[in-house]
Ligand code: SF4
């Protein structure tokens with residue numbers, strides 16, 4: 001992408017690729033916002049430190065898009081930041097700075113104060129605005145440099161803390177030309193922080209799962225699930241099962257139904273064999289999972305886990321459907337044969 005942007009003949013192609021990359025990364029951010037509970041946004045699962053993942057999810061979003069807003073508007077366009085459209089009040093932030101000066105518990109306390117939904121809307125508005133700038137750039141703009149007056153304007157705006165951990169940012173940005181800013185912060189900064197957010201959310205899921213029953217309500221085993229690194233189990237608030245996240249309000253109908261009936265899982269239900277609810281409504285696609293729930297009904301969870309261990313040792317597969325097939329009876333027969 002950077003190579004394409006560096007040549008006049010491929011400049012437009014490079015910018016389009018950059019916009020596509022930003023779109024893909026923003027989708028990952030949207031998915032985190034949609035699937036993670038409010039409490040997740042002020043956790044510091046990797047503790048204090050210098051790395052990008054020594055942060056909260058809320059701070060990561062704040063930092064990434066405050067920097068982008070400042071660089072896009074105050075430094076490059078010389079106009080008002082998106083932030084000035086009353087976003088501080090909407091987000092309920094006590095700060096206007098980039099947040100580089102925050103660490104550990106101070107960062108956690110800051111994150112607790114933020115309205116994450118409003119923060120997400122701000123992030124989207126900033127992204128859209130920067131995308132407009134990127135689309136309007138001409139190849140000749142890439143060499144544009146910044147002056148002492150640009151630096152003074154950034155200092156006067158007080159959007160960068162004067163602490164040692166933050167003040168270097170102004171010299172860093174002003175030492176670049178527009179092409180350099182396209183790398184940092186408009187692309188590489190995104191990659192770094194979205195990757196850090198991915199690590200933070202996965203760690204939160206793993207922490208949440210500790211000591212929790214690994215058999216899901218539908219009969220799946222979290223320990224043997226190909227999503228296990230990313231999902232905190234449907235028995236915790238960190239449930240990011242793709243079926244649940246695509247369900248209305250992000251709630252899996254099977255877990256909701258079990259809760260309503262006071263059941264540990266569908267394997268305790270008399271209607272299991274013919275049930276058409278939620279995950280089981282997918283028929284042939286999930287009959288293998290229904291077969292596992294029926295197997296639990298007959299032999300218990302421990303037996304299913306033993307059988308799954310054997311199956312995974314014998315065969316290399318991702319989804320249990322690949323081994324148990326599309327029919328309930330076939331699935332049950334295979335499980336029984338291995339037992
Ligand atoms: S489909 Fe529902 S019950 Fe099954 S693993 Fe996903 S969230 Fe849990």
Ligand code: SF4
Nearest residue numbers: 222225231233234241
């Ligand atoms: S997707 Fe379902 S089975 Fe897989 S880890 Fe999440 S809750 Fe467990």
Ligand code: SF4
Nearest residue numbers: 257266269272275277
């Ligand atoms: S009715 Fe269906 S979804 Fe509800 S507990 Fe029974 S098997 Fe599960």
